[in-house]
Amino acid sequence: MSQPFVPIDxxxxxxxxxxxGQEIEELGQxxxxDPATVARHMTQLQAxxxxxxxxxxxxxxxxxxxxxxxxQALGLEDLAARLRDHRN
Known part of the structure; x- marks a missing residue:
């Protein structure tokens, strides 16, 4: 039996x-x-x-x-392109 629809805010x-997003930013900060962590993991920190x-x-x-x-106003073109591409 399916569950009743529950509206999501x-x-x-x-x-x-x-x-x-804030938690992730704080983690990155x-x-x-640690300079050694930055040196070893710059790509991951940028991710x-x-x-x-x-x-x-x-x-x-x-x-x-x-x-x-x-x-259209997004500054993140890769995200905007993914959102506009209805095939994915």
């Missing part, structure tokens, strides 16, 4: 994405305090930053009044 989803940026951008999209305009 998209604004709260956006808040969770922002909080996760903590790791960057952490990229993930946080994407989470914040997705949160902004969920709050946007016009998704088309919001996608």
């Amino acid at each position: 998209i604004g709260r989803v956006a808040q969770v994405l922002d909080l996760l 903590e790791l960057c305090r 952490i930053d990229r993930i946080a940026q994407h989470q914040h951008a997705l949160a902004d999209l969920l709050r946007a009044e016009c998704l088309t305009s919001a996608v």
Whole structure:
């Protein structure tokens, strides 16, 4: 038997994405305090930053009044392209 539809507050989803993005940023900042870690893991640290940026951008999209305009205004072209590509 299927479960009844439960409405989801998209604004709260956006808040969770922002909080996760903030946690990831803080993790990256903590790791960057150790020069040896930075030297060994620069690519991974940049990936952490990229993930946080994407989470914040997705949160902004969920709050946007016009998704088309919001996608066009994204500063993250790779994310915007993925969102515009309906095949994936």
